[in-house]
Amino acid sequence: MTAATCLPFSTNASDQRFSQDTFQGRFSRMLLACDPYLLIYTESQIQNSKQILLDYDAGLLKSKANAEYSKLNITKEQTHVLWESRRIVESAIHPDTGEVIPRPFRMSGYVPCNGPICVSMVASSSTLPILFWSWINQTQNALVNYYNRNASSPMTNETLMISYTAAVGSALIVALGLSTLVQKKFPPKKAKQMMKFVAFPSAVVASSLNCYVVRSPEIETGIPLMDCDGTILLNETNETSCIAAKCGVESTTISRAILQAPVYFVPSMLMSSLPPLRNLIEKSPKTRVPITTFMVLTSFGLGLPATVAIFPQISSISSKDVETKYQHLINPKTNKPYDVFYYNKGL
Known part of the structure; x- marks a missing residue:
């Protein structure tokens, strides 16, 4: 690079x-x-x-x-x-609004701001800490999703608050439901050990719901389509594509769900499978916290760009798959209908 x-x-x-x-x-x-x-x-x-x-x-x-x-x-x-x-x-700077994004909610601020929260969630082994850190985590995620959405379609404050409440509420319900289930199904000692694994499925479901709910207004209003040069088509009549918006939101939701895997699995897998690390932790239990913190932050730091990169930000969609109003648009360069359109799926 x-x-x-x-x-x-x-x-x-x-x-x-x-x-x-x-x-x-x-x-x-x-x-x-x-x-x-x-x-x-x-x-x-x-x-x-x-x-x-x-x-x-x-x-x-x-x-x-x-x-x-x-x-x-x-x-x-x-x-x-x-x-x-x-x-x-x-x-x-957001490409649609031209406004400066607050530092904690930029993609460059995701790891330093959300990383410590993930460490706390991974380390949680009882219901109240899991619920607290789930709330903090999903609040930060909701704001990241909001500030990095495709903002070409407006979102009212009322819609934002409804989306935030639904996203964070669903996260807490999932975390509470899984915690309660584990405590009822297993003896206290076993339940405490199992609680460490509650954070992962709750984070997957909650992060997915969070992303989808916060950005679902895009699906209702649609997002603009562009040509290969980035020129917005049918801009004079403010036309948008709900189909492209749905594809963008769904692909972003998938990447958010996959992101949880390296955060929760890679550190524990490496710490249990690498003899030097395992021996170090056994000889000096105090090293578990700093080693876990380092491993989680590293996994998060590499997992975030890797999962976001699964789908290109400027994605393409066939003219056959979009609304009729776009299907017969003539490309002035070729004097033929467009074969493919482009759209910003957001991050």
């Missing part, structure tokens, strides 16, 4: 730093997008990066020496600067 491996720079949403046709390319892109280092940039630095992109679009590129370059003659070093500027802007 160096300047030498970058694709030619472009500001089109459908063009990315790495090929989005492969999982490796999507993972590379999301690994950079989830980089916590992005959180240190101030709003003025973000706006400066945005200005660099505007200068590029205007045909000018300002270097450190304040010289001006044609955007048709950009060096590898300048290409790297442009991609980094775009990464900084996209990490903090």
Whole structure:
């Protein structure tokens, strides 16, 4: 992931730093997008990066020496600067609203803010801690889902509150239901051991419901479709596609569900299967907490970009699968109907 491996720079949403046709390319892109280092940039630095992109679009590129370059003659070093500027802007500014996303709810802030919550959930072995951390976890997840949705369709505060209440309420019901079931089915000592495994299924169900419920208004209002250049189609009449919105919400929901697996399974599997780690913990039980914390955060840090990368953010959909109003649109470049459309599924 160096300047030498970058694709030619472009500001089109459908063009990315790495090929989005492969999982490796999507993972590379999301690994950079989830980089916590992005959180240190101030709003003025973000706006400066945005200005660099505007200068590029205007045909000018300002270097450190304040010289001006044609955007048709950009060096590898300048290409790297442009991609980094775009990464900084996209990490903090919502592409639909143009508003700055609060740091805890950016994808780059997901691991440092949600990671400690996951550690607490994994370590919980009784009902009250599980319920408390489930509430904190799903509240943070709901806000991440909200701030990283496709915001081209408006969402009222009332709808947001209803969605939040339903998402977090379902999370607590699932956690409470599983906790109660375990305590009734097993003796106290066994139940306490089993409670550690309650967090995983409750997190899977709750995170899935959370994502789907918070973003379900998109399905009702629809999202715009774009051509390969990122131009919104039928924009003059504010037309949207509910079918594309449903595909986007469902794919994001699936990735949120899969994300729980590396967080809950990888650390325990490695700690029990690797002799050096197992022996260290047996000799010094106090090391269990820091080792578990490190393993969970590492699994989360790699699992997040990996699961988000399962589906490309700018996804495609066949013209045969969308609403009739789009199926017969003529592509001005070919004078033929579009074969495929694109849409932003959100993160």
